[in-house]
Amino acid sequence: MGDMDREDLLSLYRQMLLIRRFEEKSAEMYALAKIAGFLHLYIGEEAIAVGAIAALRQDDYVISAYRDHGHCLARGSDPGKVMAELFGKATGLCQGKGGSMHLVDLPKRFMGGYAIVGGHIPLATGLAFASKYQKQDLVTVCFFGEGAVPSGQAHEAFNLAALWKLPVIFICENNRYGMGTPVQRAVALYENVAEAARSYGIAAERVDGMDVLAVRALMRNVVDQVRAGQGPYFIEAMTYRFMGHSMADPSHGHYRTKDEVEEHRKRDPLVVLKETMLSQAHCSEADFKELEREVGDVVTAAVKFADESPFPDPASLHTDVMVED
Amino acid sequence: MLLSYREALNQAMREEMRRDPRIFLIGEEVGYYQGAFKVTKGFVEEFGPQRVVDTPITEAGFTGLAIGAAMAGLRPIVELMTMNFGIVALDQIVNNAAKIRYMSGGQLSVPLVIRGPGSAAHQLGAQHSQSLEAWFCHVPGLKVIAPATPHDAKGLLKSAIRDHNPVIFIEAQLLYGTKGEVDEGEYTIPIGQADVKRQGTDVTIVAYSKMLLVALEAAEQLSREDLDVEVIDPRTLKPLDLQTIVTSVRKTGRLVIVEEGWRFCGLGAQIAESIYSAAFDYLDAPIARVTGEDVPIPYSRPLEDAAIPDVPRVVAAVKSMCGAA
Numbered sequence: 166m167g168d169m170d171r172e173d174l175l176s177l178y179r180q181m182l183l184i185r186r187f188e189e190k191s192a193e194m195y196a197l198a199k200i201a202g203f204l205h206l207y208i209g210e211e212a213i214a215v216g217a218i219a220a221l222r223q224d225d226y227v228i229s230a231y232r233d234h235g236h237c238l239a240r241g242s243d244p245g246k247v248m249a250e251l252f253g254k255a256t257g258l259c260q261g262k263g264g265s266m267h268l269v270d271l272p273k274r275f276m277g278g279y280a281i282v283g284g285h286i287p288l289a290t291g292l293a294f295a296s297k298y299q300k301q302d303l304v305t306v307c308f309f310g311e312g313a314v315p316s317g318q319a320h321e322a323f324n325l326a327a328l329w330k331l332p333v334i335f336i337c338e339n340n341r342y343g344m345g346t347p348v349q350r351a352v353a354l355y356e357n358v359a360e361a362a363r364s365y366g367i368a369a370e371r372v373d374g375m376d377v378l379a380v381r382a383l384m385r386n387v388v389d390q391v392r393a394g395q396g397p398y399f400i401e402a403m404t405y406r407f408m409g410h411s412m413a414d415p416s417h418g419h420y421r422t423k424d425e426v427e428e429h430r431k432r433d434p435l436v437v438l439k440e441t442m443l444s445q446a447h448c449s450e451a452d453f454k455e456l457e458r459e460v461g462d463v464v465t466a467a468v469k470f471a472d473e474s475p476f477p478d479p480a481s482l483h484t485d486v487m488v489e490d
Numbered sequence: 491m492l493l494s495y496r497e498a499l500n501q502a503m504r505e506e507m508r509r510d511p512r513i514f515l516i517g518e519e520v521g522y523y524q525g526a527f528k529v530t531k532g533f534v535e536e537f538g539p540q541r542v543v544d545t546p547i548t549e550a551g552f553t554g555l556a557i558g559a560a561m562a563g564l565r566p567i568v569e570l571m572t573m574n575f576g577i578v579a580l581d582q583i584v585n586n587a588a589k590i591r592y593m594s595g596g597q598l599s600v601p602l603v604i605r606g607p608g609s610a611a612h613q614l615g616a617q618h619s620q621s622l623e624a625w626f627c628h629v630p631g632l633k634v635i636a637p638a639t640p641h642d643a644k645g646l647l648k649s650a651i652r653d654h655n656p657v658i659f660i661e662a663q664l665l666y667g668t669k670g671e672v673d674e675g676e677y678t679i680p681i682g683q684a685d686v687k688r689q690g691t692d693v694t695i696v697a698y699s700k701m702l703l704v705a706l707e708a709a710e711q712l713s714r715e716d717l718d719v720e721v722i723d724p725r726t727l728k729p730l731d732l733q734t735i736v737t738s739v740r741k742t743g744r745l746v747i748v749e750e751g752w753r754f755c756g757l758g759a760q761i762a763e764s765i766y767s768a769a770f771d772y773l774d775a776p777i778a779r780v781t782g783e784d785v786p787i788p789y790s791r792p793l794e795d796a797a798i799p800d801v802p803r804v805v806a807a808v809k810s811m812c813g814a815a
Contacts, residue, residue: 226562259593259595260595262595263594263595269595271598277598279585281585284581284585286554287550287557287582288558289558290554290558291554291555291556291557291559291560292558293558294559295559295561295564298540298559298564299563318551321546321551321552325548325551325555485591485592485594485596487631488599
């Protein structure tokens with residue numbers, strides 16, 4: 166098979182590579198104290214955001230948790246504005262008031278990153294409720310980790326979504342650890358996390374979250390069903406975070422071994438796609454070199470933009486607390 | 491026309507829902523049951539179950555859903571069967587509703603009313619009798635309203651529904667059946683405007699919600715002892731109309747604050763601090779507070795009575811302050 170759509174795959178790879186290099190650069194900037202606070206990197210999980218969001222329309226809603234850079238970039242947000250937000254600059258997506266865990270890009274229908282585990286899942290049902298109420302054929306995609314699945318708010322949201330057949334797709338990024346606690350010590354049905362949703366009558370499917378094509382293929386089917394009004398859907402995307410939980414956590418620590426991390430790195434989503442492209446889509450090493458150069462330029466420009474941007478005016482401290490009439 | 495507090499709330503919501511199809515009502519028993527306290531009588535019949543949404547007993551879930559729907563352009567009214575249950579939804583109210591506008595740098599807004607009865611009624615026990623307004627007032631990003639009369643309830647609820655911010659609207663079970671004159675036809679009362687409920691020259695009492703009735707009764711008794719009491723109802727607790735209170739204190743030189751909530755860190759402590767800062771030189775005596783006792787509200791009738799401010803205690807506080815005890 167050498168007839169896969171070359172341009173299509175190059176585009177997916179470019180998006181994943183952008184997230185990868187952006188996150189690596191973020192870690193560097195954190196080490197240089199350009200970025201502070203909590204910084205959770207998406208390295209290793211890129212295929213999920215890119216594959217899932219590739220199946221959406223521009224006007225669909227996307228909402229995420231605190232590990233949100235990947236979803237925001239996959240939605241098409243300007244990397245410069247994202248980096249500027251991480252830097253706490255006035256030119257950031259949220260003018261420096263949100264930070265890494267609270268990116269929002271309304272024009273891209275990226276409805277935000279939220280940092281109370283499970284707390285944004287009811288919001289997703291609300292976005293979906295609104296589109297159903299307004300008779301708009303939109304879907305809402307809600308990303309969260311497997312660590313959020315046992316939370317009460319997740320279950321309340323699953324029940325409401327199923328009860329009212331809301332057009333929402335729950336995507337559980339199962340990276341096997343909630344911070345340092347492995348899934349088998351946190352979720353009773355850890356071998357099949359999706360049972361949490363199935364128990365409310367929500368259709369669910371597991372997918373290889375390291376394979377962007379598999380994620381997108383499943384999502385295309387799911388989006389069609391959900392858009393057609395068949396109610397919510399739950400996807401469990403099996404993945405692995407290559408880095409620590411946050412910058413405060415080394416890539417492997419007391420809770421997992423270096424060998425385990427190395428083992429999962431063999432199925433790096435970038436490598437998986439690259440192998441397919443080389444063998445089945447007439448791509449060559451030269452193509453990847455070109456992508457590296459292109460993406461490298463974008464990330465360099467993003468850092469430059471963030472670095473050269475001003476910090477917020479202190480007077481902005483009190484703006485946007487309330488909507489002023 | 492003479493209306494009960496309950497009927498005034500019903501009219502306010504009915505008029506607003508007729509005016510704006512984006513408004514929907516959501517909560518436990520709001521539809522076919524007609525509301526736990528019959529505030530939404532006739533609503534599901536007039537507006538249908540799409541706009542009058544009965545929920546399972548999951549306050550965090552449906553409050554979160556309403557916040558999400560507000561982010562997507564709807565204007566939800568959440569009915570909490572009692573404000574006590576707002577504690578279950580506090581993560582949604584504090585971490586999402588109150589912060590989403592700020593965190594997003596002004597991109598998102600949450601036009602939302604959360605309403606229901608607070609404070610004690612007839613021996614409902616510790617978990618159903620709380621006055622939690624100080625909790626909500628503490629959080630930047632929320633407005634808090636606690637009207638005492640049918641006229642104020644109607645005008646302020648209409649303003650709350652039209653406001654572009656999350657508004658906590660605190661009613662009281664013991665007020666639902668109280669009656670008062672309500673203006674005919676369309677009117678609103680601005681949020682953040684206190685009302686002088688009784689003119690006087692000797693001492694100022696600030697009281698809101700159910701305690702306004704207690705304060706007015708105390709003022710009536712005191713008038714028979716030649717003490718001329720001015721009674722101010724802030725109506726909106728946040729933003730507080732400090733100016734009206736200051737103006738009164740400049741005239742009387744004495745201030746008693748009555749609240750049903752717990753004394754420690756109660757709203758009266760904040761009002762006192764604000765008045766000390768703004769009108770210290772006009773005070774002839776230290777500000778006095780009559781508050782709920784710092785205990786969980788007990789069930790037994792005499793104990794419950796002892797836990798909550800009553801007319802004799804307000805009368806005693808005023809007399810003591812005026813050297814007439």
